[in-house]
Amino acid sequence: MDHKGAFSRAVEATRKAREGTNNSVNDLNTGNMETDASTVPRPGNDTAIKKPKKKKVLLMGKSGSGKSSMRSIIFSNYLAKDTRRLGATIDIDLSHVKFLGNLTLNLWDCGGQEAFMENYLSQQRVHVFSNVGVLIYVFDIDSHDVERDLATYQSILSALQQFSPGANIFILIHKMDLVKPELRESVFTERSQRVRDKTKAFAKSWARHTAQVPGSGSPNEDEDIEIQEFATSIWDQSLYKAWASIIHDLVPNLAYIEKHLEQLGKAIEAEELMLFERTSFLVVSYWASKEGMRNPYSDRQERMSNILKSWKQSISRFSGTPRSNEQFRFLDFKSSGFSVIVIKFTINTFLLAVLPPGEARFNSAKLNIEIASETFAFLDVPGQYAKQPAQPTAATTQPTATAQAGPSTQQQPADDDASPAGPSTIQPAMAGLTVQGEPGSQQQSASPAAGTKSGSPSKAAGAAGPSSASTTEVESATGSGDEPQH
């Protein structure tokens, strides 16, 4: 398919313009990609949908390193340039971020001035460091006194090990935009190696310490403390990469979501699926087919987060509604090489699906996604759906009913003649989604079946449905089209 449209041409031009100077910080993070994708679903998580939970997230680092800025961009719909307005954080700025309905993040944005830091480590030590789920420690790449930063980091680590030894630790090497693009990789490796060394040294001494005094703190068998480093900048998508990994482990019922996403993806022949949280547009879960995995853009998850979030802000400027509003509910794109749907999936999520080209495939995928959203509805109201997966049969019948009603109420002419084929398509796909361990073959053949019966790819067939009044409108448009020939 060597067809060249305006967009493929524009893409080439933009890529050329970007080459060289504008290398995103994010390229450095590709090493972490593998570990994210291959996160093994935890056993036992499958059937039991967890109750709402709160997670304490500590955001720490030196004063002025950019903690509040990144928080505002991710969770409060700030633009990167808006963060200039932010002043220094005094003491601790506590915010509760509702994430995916049943997960609330208690974000402790800790002001980084030295006086505060000392206070956290002494008087408020228990208060700050107990029950921590995640520690995010931000290093400023532009810092003048790296040794001192590391010393502070070590004392924070020590307090954390004392009160919340199980907490996940993320290291963000921030403001990477200040480093020349060609140096970024080496600077990042160098800095993260120093942090790693420091952590290792601390872990050793901590293990010795706990061995000597058996009663103090909780015992720490393996002496290694695991950390994950990210190079970030608020000016590109690298921030989304880091935060998506941070929240990834916190999302409840992740294995359940991943499993059903995979089933949906297979049923609609998708190349790739991304599930976004609605306010932050962070990727909650992700699935790609074998073909989709071949995509050379390893940073596409955070790219899409970034693109869609700034699009949301553009719409907010247009509609004059607050940025926190939903802004759009549907976006599609069809070209000769691929199709994309971004659709409001559940109340708290958006789903992006990348499909191979084809009109019929697109339409049946759209319907299937709409129906599958029922299965994911528990993401919004945890209590109500908590017991459902225990009785898969009950769950199956309910969506099937919707399936039959679906296509006819859609009022989409393209699907009008397809309505007999519609439900039969959707039913097996749906069953695959809810009944666990269903063989994939049934879905595989079922979903495209809609295409053969209904999906004549030409639009003419689709538009044959509308009334005769509309046909005259088409006529008049034809007239105008011919105009220049006179």
Added chain:
Amino acid sequence: MDMGSGRGRSTAIPYISPASLNLTHVYEQNRQRVQKQDGTKAEGGGGPSGQGAARGKPRLLLMGQRRSGKSSISSVVFHKMPPSETLFLESTARVQKESMKSFMDFHVWDFPGQIDVFDTPGYDMDAIFGEIGALIWVIDAQDDYLEAVARLNSTILDLQRQYSNINIEVFIHKVDGLSDDYKLDIQRDITIRIQDELSDHGFENAPVTFHLTSIYNHSIFEAFSKVIQKLIPRLGTLEAMLTSLCRTCRFEKAYLFDVLSKIYIATDSAPVDMASYEICSDYIDVIIDISEVYGTWPRSEEQRRQLEGEPWNMPLEDQISTVWAESCVVISDGNKPIMLREVDTYLALVAIMKEGTHDKMPLVNMNVDVVVKGLIDFFEITKAKGQGIGGVGPPELGQES
């Protein structure tokens, strides 16, 4: 509206097909060399290159005081440079000539601010202004602009005597950060100074237009759109087609965009508002970004076989409804759809639709298909005319509707 880019050309010049960019540049250089050596006007002998380039390629001249922002403008608009990076642009030492491959090929000539082409010998006025599309004069609104205005005045007077059909577009630039009242005050002041000077010399209704611009928002694209639109032959027909599409499909606003520069080359008759232009332009960005990630790598043969096999049993090319990209977004506020459709290699049609009309999409798409065919025909026809008539410029046009 005055369209005549080549009006008043009487010398018969052999027609040369729009050669490749390189060739044009070589010709251009040769001609200048010949000029320097012989000290003669190269009008007859070396002329063809200029004519060949100009026939299908109007020329935009960027002029103004030094540091007024000319190079920044051309970098942002034609090279997609982020506005913040223009701070690092070096000052322009010599005339930068660039050819824009677009729906209509045009040249952008960026003149260094320190050179006054009228005072400096060695510039061939005919070569510069002979086949011009428009002269864009950039004035820094945040600076003392009296000198700039004085120079502009003398330029306009010089041009009016010899090349009276040149469109003069004044960009009152760097207006970001100025209050709305202050902007209008400046615009009024500059307008009056120029109009007074012109009428003192007996020129009434000179083709001078004023735009308030900044590279930090969409105003520069908007201004360029208006400049380019004046150069399009039979713009009226284009507008009439879009207006009729808007009427039949009940669109609120439709724009025909040049995708790369995000200049709109035509719109329907409804008044243009900044907000609708911005959202359409941002929409194009979104589509470009998505296409970059998913549309640029080749899919495997295995996948293709699978997609063409059971149960579809059709080559992939037959499964798609159109080779041109199309897209639609539904905005939550008022349930308003915006649709986008690729027209040809350079252009895209973007339209803001009436609230709650998303379920009429198939019908709308059919209508759009027809109009798009019409648009493609339109460009075929106008192109053929421009090229077919050798020495005589494109015919003078009135508004179609």
